[in-house]
Amino acid sequence: MTSLPVSRTNLANLVITSLRDVLEQSGRPLPATIDESTLLFGKGALLDSLALVTMVVDLEQRLEEEYGLALTLADDRAMSQRNSPFRSVGALVDYLEQLITEEHGRD
Amino acid sequence: MSIAWLRERMEQFADHPAIVWNDHPYPYRDLLARMQAWHAALDQHDVGPGHVVTIEGDYSPNAVSLLLTLIEHNTIVVPLTRSVAAQRDEFLAIAEVQVVVSFDDNDQWRIERRAVAVTNPLTRQLIERGHPGLVLFSSGSTGKSKAALHDFIPLLEKFQVPRHRRVTLTFLLLDHIGGINTLFYTLANGGTVVAVQSRDPDVVCRAIETHRVQTLPTSPTFLNLLLISEAYRRYDLSSLELITYGTEVMPESTLHRIHDLFPNVQLLQTYGLSELGILRSKSRDSNSLWVKVGGEGFETKIVDGVLWVRAKSAMLGYLNAPSPFDEEGWMNTQDVVEVDGEYIRILGRRSEIINVGGQKVYPAEVESVLLQMPNVKDVAVVGESNPITGQIVTARFNLFEPEDPNEFKRRVRAFCRDRLAPYKIPVKIIITENEQHSARFKKMRKA
Numbered sequence: 001m002t003s004l005p006v007s008r009t010n011l012a013n014l015v016i017t018s019l020r021d022v023l024e025q026s027g028r029p030l031p032a033t034i035d036e037s038t039l040l041f042g043k044g045a046l047l048d049s050l051a052l053v054t055m056v057v058d059l060e061q062r063l064e065e066e067y068g069l070a071l072t073l074a075d076d077r078a079m080s081q082r083n084s085p086f087r088s089v090g091a092l093v094d095y096l097e098q099l100i101t102e103e104h105g106r107d
Numbered sequence: 108m109s110i111a112w113l114r115e116r117m118e119q120f121a122d123h124p125a126i127v128w129n130d131h132p133y134p135y136r137d138l139l140a141r142m143q144a145w146h147a148a149l150d151q152h153d154v155g156p157g158h159v160v161t162i163e164g165d166y167s168p169n170a171v172s173l174l175l176t177l178i179e180h181n182t183i184v185v186p187l188t189r190s191v192a193a194q195r196d197e198f199l200a201i202a203e204v205q206v207v208v209s210f211d212d213n214d215q216w217r218i219e220r221r222a223v224a225v226t227n228p229l230t231r232q233l234i235e236r237g238h239p240g241l242v243l244f245s246s247g248s249t250g251k252s253k254a255a256l257h258d259f260i261p262l263l264e265k266f267q268v269p270r271h272r273r274v275t276l277t278f279l280l281l282d283h284i285g286g287i288n289t290l291f292y293t294l295a296n297g298g299t300v301v302a303v304q305s306r307d308p309d310v311v312c313r314a315i316e317t318h319r320v321q322t323l324p325t326s327p328t329f330l331n332l333l334l335i336s337e338a339y340r341r342y343d344l345s346s347l348e349l350i351t352y353g354t355e356v357m358p359e360s361t362l363h364r365i366h367d368l369f370p371n372v373q374l375l376q377t378y379g380l381s382e383l384g385i386l387r388s389k390s391r392d393s394n395s396l397w398v399k400v401g402g403e404g405f406e407t408k409i410v411d412g413v414l415w416v417r418a419k420s421a422m423l424g425y426l427n428a429p430s431p432f433d434e435e436g437w438m439n440t441q442d443v444v445e446v447d448g449e450y451i452r453i454l455g456r457r458s459e460i461i462n463v464g465g466q467k468v469y470p471a472e473v474e475s476v477l478l479q480m481p482n483v484k485d486v487a488v489v490g491e492s493n494p495i496t497g498q499i500v501t502a503r504f505n506l507f508e509p510e511d512p513n514e515f516k517r518r519v520r521a522f523c524r525d526r527l528a529p530y531k532i533p534v535k536i537i538i539t540e541n542e543q544h545s546a547r548f549k550k551m552r553k554a
Contacts, residue, residue: 021513025520026529049464053495054534058516061535065512079494 004100006067012036012093014062019089022047022055036090045087052086063096071099109239109260110178112267113295114139120297126166127301127318128214133168135297141172142179149180152218154206156181157234159225159242161199163187164210166277166302171290173208173216174281178259183230183240186281190546191244194252201254201427202242203227229256229423242426243284243381254426255381261420262287262384265404266295273349274299275322276314278306278329283547284381285354289324306548308338319346324377327357328544330365335484335507339368353377355549356455358475359396366394378453382431382438384420397450413457414440443469459552461490462498463530470552473500473533476526480519482507487543489552491535502533503543512538 006014016034023030023046031038031046039045041052056074063069078085078095085095117125117135124132154160160182164170177184185202187195199207203226207219225231233240239259244252275293277300279286293300301318303310306329314320330352333339350365350372357376366374374393378400379385387402401407404419417437424430431438441458444451454460454469461468470488477486485505490498502519510518516536523532544550 021517025517025524027524049496050529050534053493053499056495057493057499057535061512074493074495076494 004097004104005069006100008093008097011096012089014066015059015089015092015096018055018059018062019046021058022051026051026054034089036088036093038089040088040092041086042084056086069100069103071096071103073099109181110175110263113175113263113291114179116295116297123297124299125294126168126171127299127314128165128167129302129304130314130317132299135294138168138172138175141168142176145173145176146180149176152206152220154180154182156237157183157225158206159183159185159202159204159223159230160206160208161185161187161202161204162208162210162281164208164216165280166290166300167210167214169214169216170210170281171300174290175294178239178263181237181239183233183242183256184259185242186287188280188282190280191282194244198244198252198254201244203230227256227426229426233258233423241287243282243287245381251427253428255422256424256426257384257420257422261404263291265384265402265420266291268403270296272296272298273321274301274319274346275324276301276303276311276318276320278303278311278323278325279354279547284379284385285324285377288379288385308333308336309341312338312342312344315344315347316342321346321348322351323347323349324351324353326354326548327352327361328355328550329548331358331361331478331485332548334361334364334368344369347372349373349375351375351377353379354547356453356469356471357396358471358478360475360479362396363394380416380438380440382422382425383416383418386416386418391450397447397452399449400451408437409444409446409451410439412443412445414442414444414451414453416440459490461488461500463500464496466528466530468500468531473502473527473531474550476523477502477504477519477533480522482510485543487550487552488533493534496530499534500531501535501537503537503539505540505543506538510538512536 041047060073063071085091117139121136122134125135125138126133160177162170162173185204187198203223205221205223208216210216241257241259243255275289275298277286277289290300301314301320303314376388376390376398378388386400386405389399391397406417408415415437441456443454443457455471459470473488474486477483483504484507487503489501491501493499519536520532
């Protein structure tokens with residue numbers, strides 16, 4: 001298997017940047033630490049659906065601008081995963097890796 | 108003669124300028140003389156009652172006098188302009204055009220015959236009635252262009268009531284109900300139509316100054332261009348008495364800025380559809396988006412927040428689509444409105460409403476806020492589907508100066524936070540170089 005065009009660390013940083021932005025821009029409090037275990041959406045999580053969709057679209061735009069990756073993160077497939085890719089930062093990074101692997105594998 | 112009354116009026120105004128074309132005035136007498144020549148030319152070319160004739164041109168003296176002559180000749184007129192060049196063949200086929208008269212930049216014309224028989228039942232019905240007709244194509248900003256067939260007689264009837272004599276700039280062309288309305292309103296009242304070669308704000312403002320234009324019928328998109336170009340600073344626009352705006356929802360912020368700039372000019376919202384004609388309207392005041400619409404020959408009702416209209420001047424139907432009228436002749440305009448007594452406020456086209464998690468967002472309201480941001484030249488707000496919230500609000504911006512996209516996004520959201528409910532704040536923010544309005548200066552909201 002060839003290595004992915006974006007490292008896991010970079011992906012996690014991208015997700016965290018988008019998350020910070022959306023929290024700041026919508027006036028929500030920032031937690032003391034944000035890492036892969038931070039819960040995004042669901043019970044006791046940081047975001048409501050509006051903030052989540054804003055973060056996801058923002059992330060899509062950043063992936064395209066910074067890495068030339070045109071990915072659709074929110075679609076029927078993402079919504080029908082047994083474990084939601086939007087439950088935590090780590091789950092979203094996992095899902096991104098999975099999508100990029102598929103995209104990359106097709107080249 | 109189907110419009111004898113109009114000819115009588117024109118004879119009264121003989122020496123008064125009827126149109127100004129290429130900065131040159133042409134009096135009513137001149138138009139009447141050209142109409143005489145057109146009657147002879149049409150007879151010579153064997154163009155008679157019931158023929159379907161296209162005018163490819165603008166407000167030149169020859170094109171305008173041909174339009175009037177074709178009405179007197181009881182033909183079906185299909186005005187086309189250069190802005191629809193790409194669809195020309197399609198439109199000629201839909202309307203079953205038999206004769207094309209095209210005008211060049213010097214108002215020289217040539218005539219072309221097409222071997223076409225009229226088969227459309229609606230057109231045939233009008234021909235049997237012995238009345239002149241008018242075919243107008245919808246702009247097709249949403250979906251396929253529809254061809255509305257009008258009986259010209261009821262369409263022109265309302266102009267028999269004498270109204271103001273004004274110098275009016277033509278902003279919309281002959282292929283648009285607004286352009287037709289401006290032309291006949293002006294001619295019926297001895298006014299002057301000032302034609303412009305382009306809809307560039309500087310060109311329009313120069314024409315207002317030069318010809319002391321009193322009335323400017325226009326669109327919110329153009330008024331926004333006027334503001335951002337600052338063309339109004341470079342010309343003397345003191346002759347202006349009335350600015351009318353229609354064809355799309357006016358962003359409130361644009362209206363207020365225009366009112367601040369032109370405190371002595373009356374601002375009037377107009378309302379019309381190519382299927383129905385132009386209703387009479389009265390804005391609550393110049394700074395208000397509340398408007399009363401109706402007038403002689405028009406009835407209105409609101410059903411589930413949507414405006415319906417029944418008009419004496421309504422078209423016979425579409426040549427290429429099912430009738431939009433119900434059994435009693437009412438048409439659903441698809442415009443969602445708020446009601447306050449006799450006044451309505453148009454919120455937007457039903458098809459353009461964005462549904463974010465069950466909550467409705469009207470593009471014009473969001474655009475009105477975004478247009479107030481520094482460095483924003485223009486913006487179009489559209490809905491995009493997204494499985495998380497059903498749809499999201501997407502805003503496409505034109506900027507004056509380039510800006511870092513992520514910085515700009517932050518700025519947009521910060522600006523919106525105190526001004527819009529969270530679900531109305533754009534989720535997707537795009538910066539584009541493309542112009543966002545059509546040739547008719549109407550905002551394009553294609554996703």
